[in-house]
């Protein structure tokens with residue numbers, strides 16, 4: 001007899017399932033687009049019998065995406081896409097109430113993290129859903145036997161898309177992937193408003209330090225950086241931006257922010273937050289000049305943005321005054337406070353993005369999974385854009401759910417916009 005799917009999961013505590021289910025239902029109320037898709041997927045079963053593995057942050061919103069995929073007929077397993085982002089009650093509910101095998105324990109070490117990815121790959125998926133490209137990358141490095149049956153994958157975040165494009169560029173990518181992050185209805189809202197609100201939430205929950213009047217430096221003025229800066233400004237902080245891209249720096253300056261080098265900004269900042277997707281954006285030379293008491297946090301995908309080894313090497317002592325704060329004491333008496341070990345602060349110290357933005361990101365994920373399955377064998381092995389129709393559909397569904405109506409082009413306007421003869 002086949003063992004029940006729930007028997008093979010690896011989660012922290014099954015007794016948390018009721019609490020997890022209540023929070024998942026709470027989040028669903030803010031996800032009207034996914035609710036609509038759940039009904040449609042139940043009716044149409046667009047993923048019937050499709051073996052899928054998802055490597056995603058195990059949060060309430062992800063649980064609702066998983067329910068939609070399962071309603072659509074997918075045979076799904078999940079593992080965590082970050083060791084500190086798992087909500088253990090959600091993992092328990094996924095297993096007990098939604099019968100979705102889940103491999104995720106908050107605080108798991110690196111070995112368990114990769115053991116869980118291996119378990120998700122042992123499911124022998126034909127579709128993958130990644131947040132950071134770890135499933136795709138591990139499959140190409142360790143489990144090439146699975147490549148032959150792969151239909152394709154979808155990718156949630158900027159960093160994952162960068163990794164996948166690098167693979168495609170090197171001719172290494174062996175199946176097509178859709179870059180969900182690049183949908184307008186994803187990065188314009190999730191990266192900007194989602195990361196903006198939840199990063200501030202994480203910093204406040206971790207420190208409970210007043211932001212008003214403080215110097216708050218945002219490293220990287222991309223989609224996430226714009227959101228973090230906007231929300232910090234709303235709290236009354238004096239926001240400073242550091243960039244390496246001249247256009248983004250110019251945009252920040254014209255949005256009214258002070259733009260400086262990080263070496264200059266570090267000397268006066270009370271908070272420094274990285275959102276670059278890059279390695280060692282905050283490095284040894286910055287720690288050396290940082291203001292006493294500076295709070296340093298990261299909201300970028302991987303924990304590489306802050307050079308923690310360099311900070312460790314400079315410190316003479318380290319303690320943990322609050323659960324998500326490590327205070328490093330330097331030889332000259334200064335203290336530097338690192339939040340959540342440099343892992344994405346919004347998921348490690350708060351609950352990640354609010355459900356209302358994940359509603360759009362995950363509607364894109366669900367529709368792109370169905371799109372990928374419908375186009376099995378016909379897409380090139382490269383990183384594909386989200387089809388414009390899906391992006392527009394998600395925007396329309398969200399507007400509808402928000403009770404917002406918009407105007408339509410008249411036939412005259414449509415003709416004008418597609419002609420070139422008419423001038424003044």
Ligand SMILES: NC(=O)c1ccc[n+]([C@@H]2O[C@H](COP(=O)([O-])OP(=O)(O)OC[C@H]3O[C@@H](n4cnc5c(N)ncnc54)[C@H](O)[C@@H]3O)[C@@H](O)[C@H]2O)c1
Pocket residue numbers: 157158159160187190191195219220221222223224225242243244245248275276277278280281299300301302344345346347353
């Ligand atoms: N925390 C979350 O929940 C969450 C959500 C979405 C995306 N992300 C992650 O956040 C990161 C940023 O995503 P994005 O969509 O804003 O990317 P983006 O490409 O829009 O922006 C990144 C910006 O950082 C700048 N940058 C790169 N190196 C820098 C450096 N050394 N110093 C200063 N600026 C530098 C780039 O010029 C760019 O403008 C990625 O790792 C992404 O995966 C996290």
